[in-house]
Amino acid sequence: MADLLLVGFSLGEALNFIKVxxxxxQMVLEKMIQSLKQGEAFSKAVQMHVKEDIYYQILIAEKHGQLAESLKTLGNYLNVKFAHKSRLIQLLEYPALLIFFLGLLMIGMKTYIFPQLSQWNLATQVHKFKYTALYSWGVWGSLLGILSYFFRSFSKQPIFKRVEVLCRLPIIGKVYQTYCHYYLSLNLAMLLKSGLGIKSICALLESFSPTSLLYQIGDALEKQLMEGQQAVSFINRYPFIPQELNVLLNKGSTTDSLGQELVMFSRIKYQKLTQQVERLIGFMQPLMFLIIGLIIVFMYLSLLLPMYHSMGGVYK
Structure with missing residues (x-):
């Protein structure tokens, strides 16, 4: 769509072309076209069909005349995201299939093999095995209950706290943090390039949904500035705000120059994000095979240990 807008298509014409x-x-695009005909903004027309972070990026770009450029950037990002998702699915298909068959094998062992063991006068060992299995199920059930509790508690936290926790998670935390840096720097770049100052940006962000990250940032930053504090301490407080902003903001550049610098900075963060996702995808398949190996070891132990104890009892 960005390419169509750049060559002179109107929003309605571009949507009609995409519909063909x-x-x-067609149904989704027709709803968007009807919304535009009723006088709604493009961002409002697509709001129900995109994620919140993408919606606000489109909204900011639309308000300040950078819609085509923003859609181009978003399109590139979403294409790369889709490619990563497809590659991850391909890498995990084989390990997931192995885990499925191992699960069937475990069910078969429990149904056919362990009853045979019990007929070899292994009542004591089988009883111990059943006790161990019951204990294992209890442990797993407790873990699932604890995880469910923490998930519900996490979902009720303010968005600042949720994003901060996600940025501090092992393995995926750094990837999510880089995404936040890219997302915030790109949005700030568009606002600065449109000529807005910090106070005007805060006022604009406060017009967004109170549950959004951008609203929370604008509200918290405005309160801090009204108290006479500098933006530096605000930037240093949260891991999801790039620390490089301190250097860029203190250079004394004009608003337009700062906007251009942030555009370049967001591109660097985007490249870093892509590299981190590639490494994470490469890490997932070996992890899955490690899990499969542990399952196989457990299956052998659960089968051989009762037999070993039985043989020891016979020789005694």
Whole structure:
């Protein structure tokens, strides 16, 4: 769509053209077209069909005349995201299939093999095994209950706290933090390039949904500035705000120059994000095979240990 807008198509014309090219999306596109005909903004027309972070990026770009450029950037990001998702699914298909068959094998062992062991006068060992299995199920059930409790508690936390926790998670935390840096720096760049100052940006962000990250940032920053504090302490307080902003903001550049610098900075963060996701995807398959190996070891132990104890009892 960005390419169509850049060559002179209007929003309505671009959507009609896409409707012809993508017949499977006709219903969604028709709803957008009708919304535009009723005088709604493009961001409002797509709000129900995109994630919140993407919606606000489109909203900011639309308000300040950078819609085509923003859609181009978003399109590139979403294409790369889709490619990563497809690659991850391909890498995990084989390990997931192995885990499925191992699960069937474990069910078969429990149904056919362990009853045979019990017929070899292994009542004591089988009883111990059943006790161990019951204990294992209890442990797993407790873990699931604890995880469910923490998930519900986490979902009730303010968005600042949720994002901060996600940024501090092992393995995926750094990836999510880089995404936040990219997202915030790109949005700030668009606002600065449109000529807005910090106070005007805070006022604009406060017009967004109170549950959004951008609203919370604008509200918290405005309160801090009204108390006479500098933006530096605000930036240093949260891991999801890039620390490089301190250097860029203190350079004394004009608003337009600062906006251009932030555009370049967001591109660097985007490249870093892509590299981190590639490494994470490469890490997932070996992890899955490690889990499969542990399952196989457990299966052998659960089968051989009762037999070993039985043989020891016979020789005694």
């Amino acid at each position: 090219v993508l017949p499977t999306k």
